[in-house]
Amino acid sequence: MAGPDGSERLVKKHEFVQPRHCALAGLLVASFALTGCGQPASQGAAPPPAPVTVAQPVKRTVTDWDEFTGRFEAVEEVQVRPRVGGFVNSVEFQDGAIVRQGDLLYVIDPRPFEAVATQAEGQLSDARAKVELAKRELDRGLSLVQTSAVSEQVVDQRRQALQAAHAAEVQAEGALKAARLNIEFTHVAAPLTGRVSRHLVSPGNLVQGSDNGSSTLLTSIVTLDPIYVYFDMDEATFIKYSKLWFEGRRPSSRDTANPVQVTLAGETKPSHEGTINFLDNRLDVSTGTLRSRAVVKNTDLSILPGQFGRVRLIGSAPYEALLIPDAAVATDQSRKIVFVVKPDDTVEARPVVLGPLDDGLRVIREGLKAEDRVIVNGIQRARVGAKVAPQTAQAPAGGKS
Template sequence: MSASSNGLCPLLRGTLFFVVASSVVLLASCDKPPEQAAAPPPPPVTVAQPTKRMVTDWDEFTGRFDAVEQVQIRARVTGFVTKVAFKDGAIVNVGDLLYEIDPRQYQAAAEQAQGQLADAKAKVELAQRELERATTLIRTQAISENIVDQRKQSLAAAEAATLQAEGALKRAELDVEFTKVTAPIAGRISRHLVTVGNLVQGSESGATLLTSIVSMNPIHVYFDMDESIYQRNSRLWFEGKRPSSRDTPNPVQIIMAGETKPSRAGKVDFLDNRLDVGTGTLRGRALVDNDDLSILPGQFARVRVLGSAPYEALLLPDAAIGTDQSRKIVYVVKDDDLVEAKPVTLGALDDGLRVIKQGLRPEDRIIIDGLQRARVGAKVAPHAAKVGDAKP
């Protein structure tokens, strides 16, 4: 029994020594402070000061083009169409022949009226000679004054008949002229609605529609501004900061469908005299050049109307502007390279940059690239650039 105990003692003593040694090592390791991880460097960002320049505000509306002149071509005399003299959709000039209507019956009526006029003139000559003879005979009392009065009445009746005959001849000649239907305005013509051989009516009510013409250059564009914009523009006019479009042809810019920048210019030439009670808007109109005839009546476009006098403003790219709930903010790098968020009031776009109406100073350093790496209150490594260097 004692022998077996003596045999186990060395093993127990070795195990106990290992445990104690391990504990000492662990206690020693606990006394050493842990090695701290190195802090990451501040994230790089690109900063720039806002651009300062003179800008002008523009109000933008949806506009619709319409022709300055437009006319429906209708028959003015009744008859059969003998010729269609235009190509559908072509450009026509004033006086161009469009249709021909059979003129023979009207030519015959004109010849008849001309004969009636000649007969009336002959009767006038006869009545004048008879009156002259009667005037001579009355001096010798060869005839009575009653006969002289009758001769005067005959002359007046003959002259009246002559006037009637002249009127009938002019009307007949007009009917002959109306058998040739010509363009009253210059512009683009529509398709022909009546073909050769068809009977058209020329009565004042129910005259046959033959085609239509719309003028092309210049062209009108109509737009509707809401009441708030009208009131603001009126206030600016009273303050002398913006001319009124009623007495000044204020400039407009036209952005066609598919375009991002204005490609045409025009001038306001009309403002309505009342607001539409249904929509609360005021109808305006501008005159736009259409030299290449590419704009058609009925097309839509964006219309930018002068909204202010020129003023000095600070501008930034849209990429530098963030959103904090309902506020628009920009990230400013202070002198100690810490990031600060500033709320701003935005204006319109001007040549690709956003006008900042309130919230910025010209010397502020704005983060224009690297917004995703910036945190409010954190330090950044700013790299100076110009506003034009911002990434879209």
């Protein structure tokens, strides 16, 4: 195997083999190093249980309320129109002000009606004078008929003349009353107490007056206290209320003024109270709803006709219920769940059936017991089957139902 020179090829062979042994040794060292590095990770300590806050459900007597969208309307609304025509002399109210019944609103030029009244007074005086003359002529005829100076026919004619004079007097009195009434109608007064709209006719304009509805519209007035709120009840709710009434668990709104609570736009809690005072006699076939009405106190005049509000109507008899904070309820696809801490401090997801909100707390119809520990804070740290470190909180706050 030696080369021509006897040593050169042998030296090259030793230089080639030496690096391969070094490389294999390096791979073995690296392999042991990697194995040693992975060993501590498998032997590390488990993370501590997550801290959560738990509380037991509140048990108290509650009453269900159903909510509807309603619109307010005035109990009384009147369109102010003149009963006589003429030119408007003055407007005696401020637009949008509160007016009292009998307050002067408009003045129509009374002079034409005063002239008619003067004529009627003259006609009445003439009729009364004719009555007096007819009386005297009848008395004279009755005296003369006893001496046969006049015939019975003349007496009958004079008696008839007296009756005609009395009738003319009555007609003249009626004409005078009508003329004076027209003078009174030239002063247009508020027929009821309420808030008046803007004036629709300015001084100097001619208005038409009549009693058949064709007269000129001057303004309108609406009452504010109390005020109506109309809302539509769906058929399913109506059937539910009927069943409760048949079972004796809820009085019918037709016979009993059931209470309602009203929440205005922008409010989070009811601010006005009232009672049901009307249910329609049929359902609307186009909407399948029953028109209902409640009368609401509006002593501060803060509600105006046309506003919207949320109407809460008593929907059940009082019953015992379990309640928890609404924030403790989570959603798992199509079902609602709460996280309950079991006796071994592990977490369980419990499906529940929710009821309405009652004074900030959520009614739980099914799925919980009074002794269950419900996670009310730290839900994001809870994992089903994992251990937690529960800390008991005070009972959830909430007033009486």
